[in-house]
Amino acid sequence: MATRRSHKKSRNGCTECKRRKVKCDEKRPSCFNCTRLSVLCSLRPAESLSAHTSPSVISSISPPVEGVALTTNESGPATSVDFTQLAIATDADRPLPFSSPAWGRELELMHHYSTCTYKTLALRSDMQYVWKTVIPEEGYNNPFVMHGLLALSAAHKAYLLPSERETYLSISAYHQSLGLEAFRPLLSEISKDNWKPMFCYASTVALYACLLPARLDKAKASAPIAEILELFRFVRGIQLVLQPFVEFLPMTRFSPLVQGVWIMNPCQMEECEPSLEESLLPKDIFEKLAKLRSFLQSNMPFTSIPDYEAAVSELVNATKLIGHAGLHVECGMVLFWPYVISETILNDIQALDPYALLLLSHYIVLLMVMEARFWFIKGWGIRLLADINVQLSNCQPFIDIVKWPSEQVYNLYKYQ
Structure with missing residues (x-):
């Protein structure tokens, strides 16, 4: 495992740099890393901080939902960081490619997107049309x-051109940094008039x-379990912000x-299990x-069983969706799971509870x-299983119970 770059320890660095364990240049009113990522820096004067702090999106848009907040609490993976920084904050160490975009x-990137990338974001042609035409029109x-x-x-080009x-x-x-800079201020102002572009950008940043x-x-050394937890909390944050407008989606393009x-x-989900003959799923997954489920019921503390039972049931639902889809799976069939499980389970994952x-x-x-079908989700499975x-x-x-998922993940990895 590679060692981290050595540098003089920064004892007065900002909160965000300490959280991310990167060197802070301590420049005021905003350090280099926070400026580059458009993150509110804790080195700002107190009056500046209060002037830039907007009301909570949760209270202004919808009632609180268990376990999701735009600013995570002390039990979460980060403190004083809005959910839009989860799973994307690693980019602060990456140099800007140019002072201003040429x-x-x-034009190169938009051409690549409209001729190639959009086709890779979904398998169904009607979903591809949304990515190719409907979302760009909102732009x-x-x-x-x-x-x-x-x-x-x-x-996508980075993936195709090593x-x-x-x-x-x-x-x-x-x-992404430029997009977030404009997206964040609107989080507290989502309405029936602007939810569509907000939904479009949220869709892109979720894939990012x-x-x-x-x-x-x-x-650098990585921490896969902590990273997937950031992704889960990010998905939950996006879902919470857009939840009041989800009901409108079926009536739109x-x-x-x-x-x-x-x-x-x-x-239909409660009915019999689908045939897995044309699916990439292991035949014995149900x-x-x-x-x-039986292992959890027999061994867990009684008070924890309901949350875990519900989580297993949602895994079964996801499996049925994937099974019925056959070879035409969509990544959303898996990505919905993080926002339907309880906050207790996320906290248990963070605590490395067995x-x-x-x-x-x-x-x-x-x-x-999904890794076998979508380039943007590759790299999670094998690293996570190794960490677990x-x-x-x-x-x-x-160890005995985890043997089966380990075997399946390694088998699927071999054929990618």
């Missing part, structure tokens, strides 16, 4: 949407957050993004999920199915 580079009058698309396009990876990742981070493994500095994921209604890690290991099997196996190495009963 129109030629933007005409909302530049932050266009920055989100350019960030995805640059990240020799130019760093260049395109820097460009991607640059556009999934790219965390691809964006990490390969020379964005409807394929919903219909393409929720191909079954709740009543049996193994039942075994997981039961939570065992549950997470079975979720990773579904995630690996290390954490459970001294827990014999758990």
Whole structure:
């Protein structure tokens, strides 16, 4: 494992740099890293901080939802950081590609997006149409949407062109930073008049957050479990902000993004298990999920069982969606799970609780199915399972149960 770069310890650095364990130049009123990422720096004077702090989006948009806040509490993975920084804050160490964007580079990225990238964000043609046409049209009058698309396009080129990876990742981070700069102030002002561009940008930034493994500095040590937890909290934050307007989606041109994921209604989900003959899912997955449920019921503290039972049931629902989709899976069939599980489970994952890690290991099997189809979600599964196996190495009963997801993840990894 590579060692971290050595540098003089910064004892007076800002809160964000300390959280991310990067060197802070302590420049006031905002350090270099926070300025580059458009993050509110704790080195600002107190009056400046209060002037820049807007009312909580949670209280101004909708009633509180358990476990999700735009500013995480002390039990969360970060303190005094809004959810838009989770899973994307690693880009502060990446140099800007240029002082101002050249129109030629933007034209290159938009051409790549409109001819190539959009096809890779979904498998269904109606969903691809939304990515190709509907979302870019929202960018005409909302530049932050266009920055989100350019960030995805640059990240895709980084994936396709390893020799130019760093260049395109820097460009991607640059556009994402510009998009976030305009997106954040609007979070407390979402209404029926502007929710559509907000939804579009949130969709792009959610995929960008999934790219965390691809964006990490390969020379630095990583913490996969902590990273997936950041992604989970990010997804929950996005969902909370947009929840009041989700009911409008089926009546708009964005409807394929919903219909393409929720191909079954709740009543159908309760019916018999789908055939897995044309699916990438392991043929015995329903049996193994039942075994997981039984293990949790027999071994967990009684007070914790309801939350974990519900989480396993949602895993079964995700498995049924993927099974019915056959080879035409969509990433949303897996990404909904983080925002339907309880905050208790997220806290247990953060605490490296063996039961939570065992549950997470079975979720990773579904995630690996998506890795085989979508470039932007690659890199999670194999790293996560390795980390989980290390954490459970001294827990014999758990080792036996985690053996099955480990085998499935490694088998799926071999064929990617």
